[in-house]
Amino acid sequence: MEAAVFKGVGNPLSIEQVDEPSVRPGDLLIKVEYCGICGSDLHATEAGALVVPDGQILGHEFTGTVVEMGAEVGGDWSVGDHVTAVPVNACAECGRQCRLGMGIHCPNNIITGFGAPGAYAEYIRVDAGNALRLPQGLGFREGATAEPLSVGHHVIDKAGMRPGTNVLVIGAGPIGLSCATFARFSGARHVVVSEFAENRRERALAMGATAAIDPDASDVTEQYAAIAGGPPDLVIECVGVPGMLGLCVDLVKHQGKVMVCGVCTNEESFIPLAALAKEVCLQWALGYKPRDFEVVLDLLASRRIDPAPLITHVIGFDDLAARFEKLRTPTDECKVLLRPQRN
């Protein structure tokens, strides 16, 4: 089968013929229809803490069709089923986190596309226990947004956000947009997205933001107060570069909360006194639970969430390597989907 293979930091992804995955007793073999390119995939191919080994096939945001089932797969599944899968391969027995559905914290977890072979490929195998059927009416293309949307769903859940909350989202990449969507969906009063790029601000408005501001135009605190009457109750950091924590602490109201979901692999520094003086709550959020996926799939299928503005490009293998490198300095892209089938 055709797949994109990581060849070490500094090299473009290599499109190659590789062996199809062999199906183990509990696996489904999936013919991949769409796979999203994620910011994490970019981090995983740069020098730093998250880099994956040479030979890795990336890709964890996918949909496809079941084409083969392992001998022990139960009667819930059939060849031809349309599916996605939670890209978390936890052991389910090491301790509390696995049993509570937080397999992402399992020390034995091997994430799909970051250890386990991913879906920048024509076929991927998944443990049937991690597969989720696409509900009736949900297409492969829209279904491929379930993973980044599940991140936003988890962030808002983890924030314990109450109806009427005034929210500020920093950054309008896929995760910022996803957070804005679920803040709005969960009853936020103001959902303001701060973003430098005009096309991304427009996309934020299409994905549920009630306002979008340009941090270059004037002071963000003043712009936010002009809209919401005061500082935000909840700031959601979706950029992931050094300096953001201090900025968020400065922006949030006294006794407000900062949710951190940007992936920052560099050293950060800020003055703790600023957070102490405000009694700020700093909370990180990682990934999702299977339940986040289930809810998101339902909301997508019933058209209560529209993922269309997220998806800006659909490409094939011929364009993947170049587009992947280009995404390191994003311009007009938001979510780029790979369509690995050539027919």
Ligand SMILES: [Zn+2]
């Ligand atoms: Zn992702």
Ligand SMILES: [Zn+2]
């Ligand atoms: Zn475990």
